[in-house]
Amino acid sequence: MINLTDEKMDKTTKKKKKTAECCGYPISIFFIVVNEFCERFSYYGMRAVLVLYFRYFLLWDDDLATSIYHAFVALCYLTPILGAIIADSWLGKFKTIIYLSIVYAIGQVTMAISTIHDITDANRDGTPDNFTFHIALSMLGLILIALGTGGIKPCVAAFGGDQFQEHQSRQLNTFFSVFYLCINAGSLLSTLITPVLRAQECGIHTQQQCYPLAFGVPAVLMVISLVVFIAGSGMYVKTDPEGNIMWSVCKCIGFAIKNRFRHRSSSYPKREHWMDWANEKYDKLLIAQIKMVLKVLFLYIPLPMFWTLFDQKGSRWTLQATTMSGDFGAFILQPDQMQTVNPILILTLVPIMDRLIFPLIQKCGLNFSPLKRMTVGMLFAAMAFVSAALVQIEIDKTLPNFPSSSESQLKVVNTYSTTLNVTISPNEHLLIESFGSSADYVTFDHQDITVSLNTNPVITKAFSLIKGGRQTLIIPSDPTVMYLKEDVKSKPREGKNAIRFVNGYTADLNITNLDSIEPSATTNYTLVNQGKRDFVLRHGEQWCEFSRKFGFGASYTFLIPSTVFSDDCESITEVEDMKPNSVHMALQIPQYFLITTGEVMFSVTGLQFSYSQAPKNMKSVLQAGWLCTNAVGNIIVLIVAELGKLPKQWAEYLLFASLLVAVSIIFSIMAYFYTYIDPAEIEAQVRKEQGLEPEEMEKETLEMEEKDEDQKNEQGVKQTKI
Numbered sequence: 001m002i003n004l005t006d007e008k009m010d011k012t013t014k015k016k017k018k019t020a021e022c023c024g025y026p027i028s029i030f031f032i033v034v035n036e037f038c039e040r041f042s043y044y045g046m047r048a049v050l051v052l053y054f055r056y057f058l059l060w061d062d063d064l065a066t067s068i069y070h071a072f073v074a075l076c077y078l079t080p081i082l083g084a085i086i087a088d089s090w091l092g093k094f095k096t097i098i099y100l101s102i103v104y105a106i107g108q109v110t111m112a113i114s115t116i117h118d119i120t121d122a123n124r125d126g127t128p129d130n131f132t133f134h135i136a137l138s139m140l141g142l143i144l145i146a147l148g149t150g151g152i153k154p155c156v157a158a159f160g161g162d163q164f165q166e167h168q169s170r171q172l173n174t175f176f177s178v179f180y181l182c183i184n185a186g187s188l189l190s191t192l193i194t195p196v197l198r199a200q201e202c203g204i205h206t207q208q209q210c211y212p213l214a215f216g217v218p219a220v221l222m223v224i225s226l227v228v229f230i231a232g233s234g235m236y237v238k239t240d241p242e243g244n245i246m247w248s249v250c251k252c253i254g255f256a257i258k259n260r261f262r263h264r265s266s267s268y269p270k271r272e273h274w275m276d277w278a279n280e281k282y283d284k285l286l287i288a289q290i291k292m293v294l295k296v297l298f299l300y301i302p303l304p305m306f307w308t309l310f311d312q313k314g315s316r317w318t319l320q321a322t323t324m325s326g327d328f329g330a331f332i333l334q335p336d337q338m339q340t341v342n343p344i345l346i347l348t349l350v351p352i353m354d355r356l357i358f359p360l361i362q363k364c365g366l367n368f369s370p371l372k373r374m375t376v377g378m379l380f381a382a383m384a385f386v387s388a389a390l391v392q393i394e395i396d397k398t399l400p401n402f403p404s405s406s407e408s409q410l411k412v413v414n415t416y417s418t419t420l421n422v423t424i425s426p427n428e429h430l431l432i433e434s435f436g437s438s439a440d441y442v443t444f445d446h447q448d449i450t451v452s453l454n455t456n457p458v459i460t461k462a463f464s465l466i467k468g469g470r471q472t473l474i475i476p477s478d479p480t481v482m483y484l485k486e487d488v489k490s491k492p493r494e495g496k497n498a499i500r501f502v503n504g505y506t507a508d509l510n511i512t513n514l515d516s517i518e519p520s521a522t523t524n525y526t527l528v529n530q531g532k533r534d535f536v537l538r539h540g541e542q543w544c545e546f547s548r549k550f551g552f553g554a555s556y557t558f559l560i561p562s563t564v565f566s567d568d569c570e571s572i573t574e575v576e577d578m579k580p581n582s583v584h585m586a587l588q589i590p591q592y593f594l595i596t597t598g599e600v601m602f603s604v605t606g607l608q609f610s611y612s613q614a615p616k617n618m619k620s621v622l623q624a625g626w627l628c629t630n631a632v633g634n635i636i637v638l639i640v641a642e643l644g645k646l647p648k649q650w651a652e653y654l655l656f657a658s659l660l661v662a663v664s665i666i667f668s669i670m671a672y673f674y675t676y677i678d679p680a681e682i683e684a685q686v687r688k689e690q691g692l693e694p695e696e697m698e699k700e701t702l703e704m705e706e707k708d709e710d711q712k713n714e715q716g717v718k719q720t721k722i
């Protein structure tokens with residue numbers, strides 16, 4: 001018999017301890033949800049500008065930037081396992097959250113410091129001189145952030161759940177919804193704010209895009225998140241870890257497998273569950289707890305497929321948006337801003353579902369159990385992809401007919417003084433007026449062509465076209481030097497417009513933001529945003545200004561005639577190489593609505609389910625298992641992106657939708673055989689079977705705490721056995 005000190009008494013009775021409440025909720029919850037809001041602001045805010053930092057600060061190419069970005073996101077969803085092990089086996093959730101939040105905040109500050117170009121810009125030219133320093137610092141920052149954000153994620157949700165007493169089960173479910181609302185409110189605000197901060201100019205020696213501010217504000221938010229969490233310290237219910245539970249779990253599973261193998265002969269009687277083969281050596285309670293966790297983890301196997309579709313919102317759907325028009329009249333939406341529709345919808349759909357839809361379904365007498373909700377959530381996500389496929393079919397109707405890999409396409413632009421008859425061997429005849437172009441691209445299934453112009457004398461020239469490419473034959477004022485210029489062969493990125501100029505003026509010209517162009521030359525493409533753009537053309541003292549209004553995703557060649565200054569830029573002609581996007585981005589709203597409805601049913605429910613079905617000492621572990629489904633989904637997206645795509649994007653969307661339907665059918669069958677449990681009840685029952693009265697159980701817990709870690713793992717479990 002050991003003496004129960006006040007402190008120990010508190011430890012054993014803490015679940016029963018009355019916590020301060022407000023409207024039926026523990027007050028400590030307030031600190032946890034505010035902490036989550038700030039943390040998600042910090043995480044998503046930093047993520048919103050990360051690719052741009054790689055691309056335009058570190059000057060990495062698109063492929064490297066996106067690969068490192070996705071690897072970082074996947075790492076953020078893998079580290080929860082580590083956090084959960086630390087919390088459930090060693091430090092407890094409270095201390096784990098504090099320590100890993102410190103790591104996280106240090107990571108954010110390191111990241112912000114790595115973006116200060118002035119640190120290494122000795123020659124003051126606006127670019128860092130020592131890229132290795134910035135890369136090393138930012139990678140260190142990202143690793144610390146991934147450790148921190150992933151590590152605390154399973155602990156915060158589970159720690160929030162721990163604050164509720166048994167009579168607060170309704171409030172507990174609402175907590176997970178509010179928790180999800182905070183995630184999305186934080187992410188929405190930060191994804192709107194950090195890009196604006198980045199667009200500011202700042203610097204000591206030279207003014208540059210303000211990455212230090214864009215990364216600095218998330219770092220400050222992470223520090224606030226930590227301070228808020230610590231501020232609630234006195235109010236939390238803190239459950240201590242019961243020794244190195246993960247090590248005990250691994251040893252117990254290992255023993256069960258070994259023991260089963262040793263007794264594989266049919267002469268040994270079968271046992272109800274393979275984990276029962278650990279009965280000889282391990283505590284029944286531990287075995288029962290492992291069975292509960294394994295049952296849920298098994299159920300999670302098909303779930304990554306949901307996240308595989310969900311995560312494509314940020315990639316494929318954003319690319320789809322770049323081929324659409326974002327002109328909403330009152331405002332213009334950029335393709336990547338379309339993603340903010342998801343958190344906005346979450347903020348509206350979670351309350352609607354919680355307060356209206358789910359109670360209504362219950363009133364109708366339907367049993368909409370958590371696993372049914374998750375299955376329906378998956379079906380909604382599949383429908384979202386069907387909707388995306390339908391939108392894609394509409395877009396495809398408006399897209400130019402790009403050349404296949406064996407074809408070549410050619411357009412002709414005439415800046416000669418008269419109309420020309422252009423013959424392209426063997427049988428293409430085009431009549432092209434001065435400062436005009438052929439109506440559309442001509443497609444060839446061979447590359448070697450001969451072009452003849454009906455000038456006097458006739459000019460003939462041979463060309464070799466690019467296989468799979470689009471080119472323009474530029475006929476300048478001196479047609480003998482006609483030449484080929486390569487054109488864009490896909491929609492310009494980010495919904496921008498690709499423009500270029502052909503100089504038909506007799507001398508060099510300067511155009512706003514472009515290098516000077518020689519007579520008869522053609523500039524390379526420049527990308528310009530949607531909206532009205534002004535250009536100033538200059539030659540010596542002469543200048544004129546012209547404006548054009550651009551839509552989304554078009555490509556133009558502007559032909560500058562020799563009279564450009566005498567008619568004040570009026571005579572510049574515009575050749576449309578690629579039509580602007582005509583399918584409206586609003587058509588993406590149904591797919592966002594469907595996927596977000598699916599997310600509310602799947603993700604919010606999954607969070608609650610993972611908490612409710614976990615034994616008390618493995619709550620964080622099961623949360624980590626849940627988050628791992630997200631990590632695997634992310635990795636699948638990475639692999640799919642690497643493997644390439646189906647020739648038709650709409651077909652790929654339909655393929656993913658069908659895969660998710662198939663997976664949801666498998667999941668519903670698995671769910672059918674799953675029996676919901678009350679882990680506390682099972683634990684109490686096992687203890688009862690072991691002949692332990694509640695008081696004895698508490699004493700025994702204390703005795704176990706007295707022993708050293710190793711003994712506790714090895715002997716503690718045996719000791720409780722009957």
Ligand SMILES: CC(C)C[C@H](N)C(=O)N1CCC[C@H]1C(=O)O
Pocket residue numbers: 044183184187188342343346599603630
């Ligand atoms: C992608 C949105 C900004 C956030 C999303 N709706 C969401 O809440 N989550 C996506 C993965 C799980 C969850 C999160 O915890 O961030």
